[in-house]
Amino acid sequence: MLTNTFLFVGYPYLMIVLAILVSIIRYRYTPFSFSSLSSQFLENDQLYWGSNFWHWGIVIVLLGHLTAFLMPGAILSWNANPVRLFLLEATGVTMGMLALLGLVSLLVRRLTHSRIKVVTSTMDVIILVLLLVQVVSGLDTALRYRWGSSWFATNAAPYLQSLFFFNPKPQYVASLPLGPKIHMLSAFTIIGLIPFTRLVHFLVVPLHYLWRTPQLVIWNRRPEKRFNSQSGR
C-alpha cells in the first residue's frame, strides 16, 4: 500500500514538480540551451523515416491520451459500438507501431552513424531508451489487455484527474497489471526528465507563428516599436 502511495502519488508529483520548476529555471537562466538539436544537417536519409514516423505516431497517440484524460465519458460512449471501438483501438495500435518503428530507427541511427555519434549525449541515449520502454509497454498494454481505450477512461483518466485536482486516488490504478504500471511510471519518469534532456524542444513548439506578422523589425532606439511588421504577406 505504501509502495503504491509512493509510486502513484509521491513519485508523479515529484516528477511533475521537477519538470515544471527546472524547465522554468532552465528557460529563465539558460535560454540558449533550448533547441530541437536537430541533426538533419548531418544525416538526412534515415532521419526522414525515423523522425516522421516517430513524431507523427507519438503526436497522435498523445492526442488520444489527452482526449481520454479530458473526456473519458466521450471515449466510453464512442466505444459502446464495437465497430467504433475497433477503429479507435486499431488507430492507436497503428500509430503506436509507427512511433516504435520511428523510435528504433532513430536509436539505431544515433548509435551507429559516425556523424550522429558526435552529437549524441548520454542524456540522448537515456531518454531514447526510456521512450522505447514507454512505447513498448504501451503497445504491450494495447495488445494484451482489451480494451485499453476503455479502461484508460475508467481507471487511468480518473486517476490522472485525481492527481490534477490534488485529491490523489491511487486505488484506481493499484490493481492494474505490471505492464500498464510500468507504462505509467516510465511516463512520469520521462516527464521529470524533460528539463534535463532535449525534450525541452516540445515546450517551445512555435505555435505563435500562426498569428505573427511575417517580418520582424526591431528598433534599438524605439523600444515601443519593437516588433513592428514590415511588409510581405
Added chain:
Amino acid sequence: MDIRSQVAMVFHLDKCIGCHTCSIACKNVWTDRKGAEYMWWNNVETKPGTGYPTKWEDQDHYKGGWEVVDGNLQLKSSGKKNYLQRIFYQPNLPTLDEYYEPWTYDYDNLFSAPEGDDQPTARPVSKITGEYIDIKGGPNWDDDLSGSPLYARNDPNLKALTPEQELQLLSIEQLVMFYLPRICNHCLNPACVASCPSGALYKRGEDGIVLVNQEVCRGWRFCVSACPYKKVFYNWNTGKSEKCILCYPRVETGQAPACFHSCVGRIRYMGVLLYDADKIKEAGLRPDSELVDAHREIIADPFNPEVIASAKANGIGDDVIKSAQKSPVYKFVKNWGLALAPHVEYRTFPMLFYVPALAPVTSTQEDGTLANNVDELFAPLEKARMPIEYLAALFGAGQEGPVRYALKKQMAVRSWRRALTVGDIDIEVAKAALAAAGCTPEQAEEIYALTSLPTFDQRFVIPASHREMAIEALKNPLENKGLAGIGFREAPERGL
C-alpha cells in the same frame, strides 16, 4: 511613406580578382569555431559554376525565396499553412554534403610515423567525426572552373542559354569566367525572417542588418530552407542557426566590415540607402520583367524633402541622411544604373548589388597562335565572351535590358577615358558612345573616379550608430533586443 535606412552594399565585379581574402578575413573573425567550420558567411564563387552550397541557385530543388500565388507573396518553402508538417523534417534542407565536410590533416603522423620504406603522409581528418576521410569537395571546389567546364556545366543559370551558346561558353579554348563574392544580402523582404516560426530572426530598424537571436532560435531550420541565397547556416554543434552579422560591432562605430576592409581589389562599397517600407509589398507582386525597376523604386531619393521629413519622423538622424546623400551605393544603383541585385526574381530584394563584369575579347586563338585584338578592346557587347543571357539570368531576373545598360555604360566610360588619356580613340566617337549609353561626360568622370580612384572614405560612407540614443542607457538591452550571434550571457554550448 515609411522611410527607413539600410546599410547597403555594392560589389564591383570588374575589379574582383578572386583572391578570397574577404572569405579568410571573415572566417578568422567569426566562423573559426566548432560547429561553424563548414560555414563561409563570405565566400567567393567562380561563375559559371555550381557555387556553395552546390547549386544553391536551383530553387526547383531548394525552394528558397518568395513566389506570387494568386496575387499573394508566399514563401516557396513553407508558410503558415504547412510549417507544422515540415517541422519534423525539412524536405528542402541542404545537408553537410551539399556544402562540404570540413577537414584538417593528421600532421602528427609526419612526426610519429614509424620508420618505413615510404614517406609518411598527413591524411585528411574530418573536423566533425575525427575520422580519416577522402575529401570529396570543398567550399570553392570549382574555383577558377577547376581548369575544366565539368562544374560550370551544372550552373543553373545556363538554362537561359541556347545549346549553341552553352557549347560556345563551355568550349575549353573560349572558357570565360568571373568571380562572385557572396555574403548575406540583408534583404528588404527577407525570406529567412518570415520563415522563422520562433521569431528568432529579425531585421534591425536602424540599419537593416538581419540577425538571428541566438537565445530564441530553436533549430527548426526553416530559415536555412527559405533563404534562396543559402546564407543562413545551421550550427550542427549548438543546434542554432547563424549568419553574417555584417560585422555590426564595426558598422556601429562607422568602420567597414572585415570582408570589406580587407578587400584587395577594393571592389566593395558600403553606404546608406533610404527606402520606403510601404513599397516593398507592392514591388514583390510585380512580374519578373519589372522587378529590377520595382526594386530600385523602393529606394528613396535622399534629397527629396518629403523623404527627408518621413525619415526624420522615423527617428533617422541628420548624419544618417547626410550619409545617404553621399552614399556610393546610391550612385551605383540609382544615379548610374550600374549595379544590379543578384536573382531579384527571388523577391527578397537584396541590399547587396553587383556591377556586372565586362568580358571583352582581347585575344583570340587563330591557327595555333595568339592574336591580340587591341582594336576590339572596346568591342560591341555582342562580341563579349560572356553571353548577356547568362548575366541576365543572374542579375536581371532574365531581362537583358538592365544588364545591357550597365555593361554599355561601363564600356562607354572606358572609351571616354581611353580617348582622354591615351588618345587612340577619337573623342567624338567616345562622346557618341557615352550618349548612346545614356551617360554624360560629367557622369563618366564621376563613375571613373569612384571606380578607379576612390579613397577609403569614399568607398565606405558609414554613419556611426547613435549610442547615446540607444535603449541601453535606460533598459536592459539583453531583454529589449535580441542577442545576435555574439555577446552571449551563457557559454554558447550545446544544450542537454
